[in-house]
Amino acid sequence: MIEKVIERVKELLEGGEIKGFVGLCNKNGHTAPYLFTEVAELDHLVVGDFQNPGDARYPLNKLLIDLYRAYPEEKFGVLVRGCDERGLNDLYVWNQLTPKNVVAVGIPCPQELADACGCPKPYPDNSVAEPIAEGAEAQDLIRMEALGVKERFTQWMEVFSKCIKCYGCRDICPMCFCKECSLELDELIPRGEMPPEIPIFHLVRAVHMAGRCIDCGLCNEACPVDIPLRTLYKKVGDIVYRKFNYRPGFDKGKSPLNVLENK
Amino acid sequence: MTNSVDEFELSDCIFITGSNTTSSHPIVATRILRAKKKGAKIIVADPRRVHIADLADLYVSHRLGTDVALLNGIMYVILDKGWENRAFIEERTEGFEEFEKVIKDYPPEKVAEITGVAEKDIETIAHWYATAERGSIAYCMGITQHTTGVDNVKTLANLAMLTGHIGREGTGVNPLRGQNNVQGACDMGGLPNVYPGYQPVTQFQIKEKFESAWGAQLSDKVGLTIPEMTSGLLEGSMKAVYIVGENPLLSDPDASHVEEALKRAELVVVQDIFMTPTAELAHVILPAACFAEKDGTVTNTERRVMRTRKALDPPGEAKTDWEIIADLSNRMGYPMDYSSAEEIMREIASLTPSYGGITYERLEGEGLQWPCPTKDHPGTRFLHKDRFVRGKGLFHAIEFKPPAESTDDEFPLWLTTGRLYFHFHTGTMTRKSGALTGEIDEQYVELNPEDASQLGISTGDEILLTSRRGQIRAKALVTDRMKKGEVFASFHFVESNANILTNPAFDPIVKIPEYKVCAVRVEKAAS
Amino acid sequence: MEFKTVLTVCPYCGCGCNFYLEVLDGKVIGTIPCKTSPVNEGKLCIKGWNVHEFIQDPDRLTMPLIRENGSFREAGWDEALDLVASKLKKIKEQHGPDSIGLFASAKITNEENYVIQKFARAVIGTNNVDHCARL
Numbered sequence: 001m002i003e004k005v006i007e008r009v010k011e012l013l014e015g016g017e018i019k020g021f022v023g024l025c026n027k028n029g030h031t032a033p034y035l036f037t038e039v040a041e042l043d044h045l046v047v048g049d050f051q052n053p054g055d056a057r058y059p060l061n062k063l064l065i066d067l068y069r070a071y072p073e074e075k076f077g078v079l080v081r082g083c084d085e086r087g088l089n090d091l092y093v094w095n096q097l098t099p100k101n102v103v104a105v106g107i108p109c110p111q112e113l114a115d116a117c118g119c120p121k122p123y124p125d126n127s128v129a130e131p132i133a134e135g136a137e138a139q140d141l142i143r144m145e146a147l148g149v150k151e152r153f154t155q156w157m158e159v160f161s162k163c164i165k166c167y168g169c170r171d172i173c174p175m176c177f178c179k180e181c182s183l184e185l186d187e188l189i190p191r192g193e194m195p196p197e198i199p200i201f202h203l204v205r206a207v208h209m210a211g212r213c214i215d216c217g218l219c220n221e222a223c224p225v226d227i228p229l230r231t232l233y234k235k236v237g238d239i240v241y242r243k244f245n246y247r248p249g250f251d252k253g254k255s256p257l258n259v260l261e262n263k
Numbered sequence: 264m265t266n267s268v269d270e271f272e273l274s275d276c277i278f279i280t281g282s283n284t285t286s287s288h289p290i291v292a293t294r295i296l297r298a299k300k301k302g303a304k305i306i307v308a309d310p311r312r313v314h315i316a317d318l319a320d321l322y323v324s325h326r327l328g329t330d331v332a333l334l335n336g337i338m339y340v341i342l343d344k345g346w347e348n349r350a351f352i353e354e355r356t357e358g359f360e361e362f363e364k365v366i367k368d369y370p371p372e373k374v375a376e377i378t379g380v381a382e383k384d385i386e387t388i389a390h391w392y393a394t395a396e397r398g399s400i401a402y403c404m405g406i407t408q409h410t411t412g413v414d415n416v417k418t419l420a421n422l423a424m425l426t427g428h429i430g431r432e433g434t435g436v437n438p439l440r441g442q443n444n445v446q447g448a449c450d451m452g453g454l455p456n457v458y459p460g461y462q463p464v465t466q467f468q469i470k471e472k473f474e475s476a477w478g479a480q481l482s483d484k485v486g487l488t489i490p491e492m493t494s495g496l497l498e499g500s501m502k503a504v505y506i507v508g509e510n511p512l513l514s515d516p517d518a519s520h521v522e523e524a525l526k527r528a529e530l531v532v533v534q535d536i537f538m539t540p541t542a543e544l545a546h547v548i549l550p551a552a553c554f555a556e557k558d559g560t561v562t563n564t565e566r567r568v569m570r571t572r573k574a575l576d577p578p579g580e581a582k583t584d585w586e587i588i589a590d591l592s593n594r595m596g597y598p599m600d601y602s603s604a605e606e607i608m609r610e611i612a613s614l615t616p617s618y619g620g621i622t623y624e625r626l627e628g629e630g631l632q633w634p635c636p637t638k639d640h641p642g643t644r645f646l647h648k649d650r651f652v653r654g655k656g657l658f659h660a661i662e663f664k665p666p667a668e669s670t671d672d673e674f675p676l677w678l679t680t681g682r683l684y685f686h687f688h689t690g691t692m693t694r695k696s697g698a699l700t701g702e703i704d705e706q707y708v709e710l711n712p713e714d715a716s717q718l719g720i721s722t723g724d725e726i727l728l729t730s731r732r733g734q735i736r737a738k739a740l741v742t743d744r745m746k747k748g749e750v751f752a753s754f755h756f757v758e759s760n761a762n763i764l765t766n767p768a769f770d771p772i773v774k775i776p777e778y779k780v781c782a783v784r785v786e787k788a789a790s
Numbered sequence: 791m792e793f794k795t796v797l798t799v800c801p802y803c804g805c806g807c808n809f810y811l812e813v814l815d816g817k818v819i820g821t822i823p824c825k826t827s828p829v830n831e832g833k834l835c836i837k838g839w840n841v842h843e844f845i846q847d848p849d850r851l852t853m854p855l856i857r858e859n860g861s862f863r864e865a866g867w868d869e870a871l872d873l874v875a876s877k878l879k880k881i882k883e884q885h886g887p888d889s890i891g892l893f894a895s896a897k898i899t900n901e902e903n904y905v906i907q908k909f910a911r912a913v914i915g916t917n918n919v920d921h922c923a924r925l
C-alpha cells in the first residue's frame with residue numbers, strides 16, 4: 001500500500017499539481033508529521049504504524065489548515081484515513097479549507113485498527129487501495145451503555161477528576177478551529193483553576209463537538225490522564241445522529257446544531 | 264531517578280511525598296494514574312492537599328517539616344510487624360543495627376503527636392508499602408527544600424532498603440527533577456565538587472586526567488555553592504559572578520540579601536534570553552539563544568539523554584551559550600574551537616565514563632539512559648540492580664529535627680512555597696505566553712477557611728504576607744487544600760516574590776535552602 | 791515557502807517531553823507532541839502545548855548590553871566580550887581565581903553546561919561553579 005501512496009504523491013509532485021504533500025515521515029528514529037516537497041524525500045514516507053497499526057497518527061488536516069491560511073492560493077496533498085476524509089468534508093463545510101486547494105490521498109485501515117477505534121467506516125471514498133476492513137462497532141460505548149445511570153455517572157466523575165487541564169484534547173483536535181474557545185470563557189469555567197471544575201469542563205467540550213467530531217480518537221490518545229474522551233464524544237455523536245439523522249463528515253450540509261457554534 | 268518513569272506502571276504501591284505530581288510533573292502522573300487503574304495502591308503524604316491527593320487511595324497531611332518523624336514512624340510499624348525484607352537487609356546493606364535503635368524511638372503514638380497523622384494511617388502506609396511486591400517512592404522539592412533535606416532523602420532511602428524495594432523494575436527511590444536539565448547540569452559537573460560524571464575534584468588521578476585532556480592547571484579545592492558565593496560577595500571575598508540562564512533574584516531565598524550581594528560585586532555578567540530582575544543588576548548582559556534555537560542534548564529525570572534540535576535562528580545577535588563562552592575563552596587566551604555541539608559531546612563522552620557510549624547518532628529514536636559506558640552498551644533502565652554504587656547500601660540512623668524557624672505570636676503561621684501548574688520557575692518564559700497568563704498571572708496566597716475567617720479575609724482580598732525577612736502584597740485564595748495554620752505562595756511572580764520571605768537557613772550538607780517552611784503573618788491590606 | 795517540523799525537548803520540567811515545533815517561514819506556529827516518544831507518548835501538559843508562544847516574544851534580548859551611568863546601552867559582541875575578558879583577567883590577577891564564580895544552568899544543554907564548567911575550571915582556575923539544582 002505504501003508503494004501506491006508514494007507512487008501517487010510522486011505523480012502529484014512531479015506533475016506540479018501540488019506544492020507539497022502533508023504526510024508522515026520516518027525522521028530521527030520517529031514517525032513525524034511532515035511536508036514533502038521533493039520526490040527524493042518520499043523514500044522516508046510512512047503511514048503512521050509504529051508498534052501497532054495507526055498508533056502514530058497525527059492531525060495532518062490541522063497542519064493543512066495552517067498551510068492554507070498562509071498560502072490560500074496553493075494546492076497541497078494530504079494523507080487521509082477514513083476519519084480524516086470525513087474531517088476534510090466537514091472542514092470544507094465550515095470554510096476552513098476549500099476542495100480546490102486539497103488533493104486527498106487516501107489509505108484504508110486494517111481491521112485491527114478499525115476494531116480498536118470502533119470505526120463505522122475505516123476507509124476513505126477516495127483511496128489508493130480497496131477497503132481491507134469492515135466497519136466496527138464501538139465496544140467501549142456498548143460496555144458503558146450496559147451500566148446503570150448512577151454507575152455511569154460515578155465512573156465519569158471519577159475519570160474527569162483526573163483532568164489536568166492541559167487543553168490537549170482541544171489542541172490536538174483537527175476539528176477545533178474556533179478563534180475564541182468556550183473552554184476559556186471565565187464565566188463558564190473559571191480560569192486558573194487546576195483541576196478544572198468538573199464535569200462542566202468536559203461537558204462543555206462534548207456539547208461543543210456535537211455535530212463536528214469526526215471520531216478520529218486523537219483527543220483520547222493525547223489525554224495525559226487517559227480519560228476515555230472518544231467514548232464520550234461517540235455518545236454525543238450518537239445522540240445527534242438519532243435525533244437529527246446527521247453524522248459529521250458523512251452527510252452533506254452543516255450540522256443541525258450549528259446554533260451552538262460561536263462563529 | 265533510580266528507575267524509569269514508565270516503570271511506575273509496574274508498581275503495585277506508589278508512595279508519593281512532597282510532590283504535587285499532576286501539577287509539576289504531569290507526565291509522571293500519567294504513569295502513576297495508570298498504575299492505579301491496574302490496581303496499585305497510591306499513597307500521598309503532603310502537608311497540602313494537592314490534586315493527586317484527591318486521586319489517592321490514602322492521603323495523609325503531616326505538619327510541615329515533620330517528614331523524618333512520619334517516615335520513621337512508618338518504619339517502626341514495619342519492623343514491629345516483621346514486614347521488613349530480611350534477606351535484602353542482610354545481603355545488600357549495612358548499618359542496620361544502629362538504624363534500628365533510632366527507629367525504636369518512633370512508635371506511632373509519638374509520631375501521630377508530632378506529625379498530626381492518625382496512628383491507623385501510619386499503619387496502613389506501612390502495611391501497603393512494605394507488603395507490596397513492587398513498592399516505589401516518588402518525591403520532589405517538598406522533601407528536599409528543608410534544612411533537613413538530606414535527612415529526608417536518606418530516610419526515604421532507608422524505607423526502600425528496609426523493604427527491599429530497590430534495584431528491581433517498578434521500585435526505587437525516585438526524585439522528580441524540577442527543571443528540564445537539572446539532571447544534565449549535575450551530570451556535566453555544574454557543581455563545585457565534581458567534574459563531569461561526578462568525578463571528585465579532590466581526587467588526584469581525576470584531576471590529572473582533566474589536566475592532561477584540557478591542557479590546564481586545575482584546582483583541587485572544592486568550590487563554592489551558589490548561597491556561599493552570595494555570602495562571599497557580601498563579605499568581599501568574591502568579586503565577580505558570571506550567571507548563565509539563572510534568575511537567583513527570584514529563585515533564591517531571602518531575595519533582598521541576593522540583591523545586595525550582586526550590587527556589591529565588581530563584575531556581574533548575565534547571559535540570558537530575557538531581561539530578568541537579575542539581569543537588571545548586571546554590568547554586562549549577553550543575549551542567548553533559547554532551546555528552540557540550538558542543537559544539543561538534555562538529560563531528563565530518568566537519566567535519559569535526548570537530542571534537542573535547532574528549529575530557528577536566534578533573534579538579532581543572540582548566540583548559543585556555548586558559542587558565547589567559547590568566544591570569551593578564546594579572548595582570554597584559552598582556545599576553544601568547537602565547531603558544533605556534537606563535537607562537544609564527543610569530548611564529554613571521552614572524559615565521562617557514564618556518558619562514554621553516547622553519540623548523536625545513537626541518540627536518534629528513544630535516546631539513551633546513562634550509565635552508558637561503551638558504544639555498544641544499551642543504556643540503563645534502573646540502577647542498583649545487583650549492587651549499590653558504594654557496594655553495600657548504608658542505613659542512616661536519623662532523628663527528627665524540627666524546622667529552623669519557629670512560629671510565635673508575631674508570626675503565627677507556616678508558609679510553604681512551590682509552583683503553580685500554569686507557570687514555571689521564575690516565570691520568565693511562561694509569563695510571555697497568553698495561554699498561560701490567561702489562566703493566572705498574579706500571586707494568590709492560599710489559606711485555610713478557618714484561618715481566613717479569623718483574619719476576616721475572603722478570596723480575592725488584597726493581603727500582606729510578612730516574615731522575619733520581608734513583606735509581599737498578594738491576593739488571598741481561601742481553600743481547604745491548605746490545613747489550618749499553613750499558607751502557600753508561589754515564586755513565579757516578581758512583583759510579589761515569595762522568596763523575599765523565605766528563610767536562607769541551609770541544609771548543612773547540600774546547602775538546599777529551607778523554602779518549604781518559614782514563619783509568617785497574614786493580614787488584610789489597607790486598600 | 792518553508793515548512794518544518796523539528797523534534798525537540800520541552801524546556802520546562804524534568805519529565806522532558808518530546809514534541810515537534812511547527813515552523814513556517816521562520817516562525818514557530820505550533821507544538822505537536824511526539825507520539826513515538828517513550829517519555830510522553832503523544833501527551834503534554836499545558837506548559838508544553840504553549841511553549842511556542844514565548845520563543846519569538848518581542849522582549850527577547852537581541853544585542854549585548856553594557857551598563858553605563860546607571861543604564862544599559864547596546865554594544866557589539868567584540869566590545870562586550872573584550873570588556874568581560876579584560877575585567878575577569880584583572881579580577882583574577884588581583885584577587886585570585888576563587889574570587890570569581892560561575893552559575894551554570896538547569897535550563898541549558900549538557901554541552902553548554904560542560905563548556906561553562908570547563909571555562910570555570912580550566913580558564914578561570916576555580917571550582918566555583920554551581921547551578922540552581924537545589925532551588
Ligand code: SF4
Nearest residue numbers: 173213214216217219
Ligand atoms: S475524536 Fe476527538 S480529536 Fe477527533 S474530532 Fe472528535 S473531538 Fe476532535
Ligand code: SF4
Nearest residue numbers: 163164166167169223
Ligand atoms: S486532554 Fe485530558 S487532561 Fe487534558 S484537558 Fe482534555 S480531558 Fe483534561
Ligand code: SF4
Nearest residue numbers: 800802803807835838
Ligand atoms: S510538557 Fe509539561 S510535563 Fe512535559 S516536560 Fe513540558 S512542562 Fe513537563
